Amino acid sequence: MSTEQAELRARLEARRGGVHGPFQVLLRSPELGGRLEELSTSCMRDSALPPRLRELTLLTVARRFDAQHSWLAHVGRGEAAGLDPAALARLARGEEPGFRGPDERILHRFVEQLLADHFVDDDTYAAALAEFGERTLIDLVIVTGGFASLALVLNTFQVDLPPTAAPPFPDVTGFRRTPRDNAPAAS
Template identity: 45%
Template structure:
């Protein structure tokens, strides 16, 4: 897209009492061009974009990695969506979870397994690729190391390139979750709170959803 340097697209972007950033009320031509590569023309920006767009040098690199992980990695869309939810649950990012839970179920991730994941329990995946994918990501995020057994299973299923994709996807979506939490991007008002132990931007062990 080519744009005049003086042009600005005005959008109805609303802030929140909890947000740590002043809401964007308009986009520069450079921001608009990046947005249109992500969601197409005339579409309201997704919440992560509204943060990354404040640092356009970083935003271009973040979007390149995010686009690869969302659309081009070696995994089926089912596992791509699962990777978002694993990162969202680990970092208590309720907006990220709500943004992807429906598509994950539509792609075939069992809803009962995701209910357990949301509660912080072992999801009990029966499909081998989901079980190994989750086990690898869980060990990497929680233990910071991956056991020989889990590594061998992942290599056997996904190959070395696939394991690199797995690490890249979890890393990319973890970065987004940390960003959403740091700048306190709120839940959409019509969506439920998915984690019983998270209220707003604080943990409440034993809390009710």
């Protein structure tokens, strides 16, 4: 382990109680990995989003990217922050979650559009701006990108679930999505 890796490991252990999930991989690229860890920490601690909506953002990203490890690490936190467990179960199954709060519905729609289309339609943008304000909306986009980066690290480097954990997504087996009945045929 290089000096930089040892320093990052020490920081991860101090901040996070160990080197878990995507941070196992980030340790192998200590300069950029350390910066992504700092962004992740800032997203969780410094964002204008309240904890409930931060967790909803993370869980929406985790489901969109099939990042089962992230989902399992945060679903309990989301519930503890006030997210409806039944809505989260629907989200995990790939169904319309039917979140209770208007802020949750707006946020989920915004993040889904951002990740699926790479743009947000005018109505969704206007609703999100009215609900959250400009600073929070900017933070939401940054948080979404940070969480997406971590999801990509988890999946690319196949960071496995804890040995006793059941996979949370019925359409994902290991690191492969199972075909859906309505999925377009591969060409």
